[in-house]
Amino acid sequence: MASADRRHRAAVLGSPIAHSLSPVLHRAAYAELGLTDWSYERFEIDEAALPGFVESLDTTWAGLSLTMPLKRAVIPLLDSVSGTAASVEAVNTVVLTEDGRLTGDNTDIPGMVAALRERGVEKTDSAAVLGAGATASSALAALAGMCTGPVTAYVRSQERGREMRGWGERLGVDVRIADWADAEQALRAPLVIATTPAGATDALAAAVPDRPGTLFDVLYEPWPTGLAAAWADRSGPVVGGLDLLVHQAVLQVEQMTGRAPAPLAAMRRAGEAALAAR
Known part of the structure; x- marks a missing residue:
């Protein structure tokens, strides 16, 4: 970790980035930890601009948070x-070491595991994943250590199905592919992870069973989603996108600052307040 009298810098990069809650969470952590000389910013950076930005980093920088579309593009840098x-070919955290090296990690995966564990979900005998994008592959990686049986992925195309099956083979997960048209069947699984964009699962809300298992919906805005609201109405446990965002940010703060544990409760309160103000 850099010397205490140096102003430490960190930031989140991506495109679009204006909506990101990362500055709110990280700044709340710095305040709680008494790190008055730390700053955390956001930068609108696309894939073309990323190499130049990374090249410009000097010794005042401690780390970067990365969102889309940079999680894979950063790896060669x-x-x-x-x-x-490496298991999902996605980096969301870059830490600059004292000797100037750039190290990449993925805190989304352990963040998912921690968010589920917080709600009492540590093992499941099967699961369903709605969607097949980058977050879905992270979901499979999280399930690799906690799901003892098959994971059914509900996808919109054969190509996406092949990708998810390939991720399953790499991660040691028994992935079975189902068509999105049959997504209502996913809601019967003991654990459902929705990784789709806003609005994509709204039509499923009416099909939530009377006694649902656990829903993990990775969105945090708008919240609750139609599916999450219907799930809660039926007294089903719901893990939300803010839970994921906070848990992965906790790990980022710990890696970038060298201070642990990061203040989970303070970060969550800051995130909830920021969302309520929007």
Whole structure:
């Protein structure tokens, strides 16, 4: 970690980035930890601009948070990548070491596991994943250590199905593919992870069973989603996107600052307040 009298810098990069809650969460952590000389910003950076930005980093920088579309594009620019990040070819956290090396990690995966564990979900005998994008592959990686049986992925195209099956083979997960037209069947699984964009699962809300299992909906805005609201109405446990965002940010703060544990409760309160103000 850099010397205490140096102003430490961190930031979130992506495109679009204006909506990001990361500055709110990280700044709340700095305040709680008494890190008055730390700053956390946001930068609108696309894939073309990323190499130049990374090249410009100097010794005042501690780390970067990365969102779409940079999680894969950053990998060739790094000196090393953790096994977790390599398993899904996605880096959302870059830490600059004292000797100037750039190390990449993925805190989304352990963040998912931690968010589920917080709600009492540590093991499941099967699961369903709605969607097949980058977040879905992270979901499979999280399920690799907690699901003892098959994971059914509901997808819109054969190509997406092949991708999810390929991720399953890499991660050691028994992935079975189903058509999105049959997505209502997913809601019967003991654990449902929705990784789709806003509005994509609204039509499923009416099909939530009377005694649902656990829903993990990775969206945090708008919240609750139609599916999450219907799930809660039937007294089903719901894990939301803010839970994921906070847990992965906790791990980022710990890696970038060298201070642990990061203040989970303060970060969550800050995120809830920011969303309520929008």
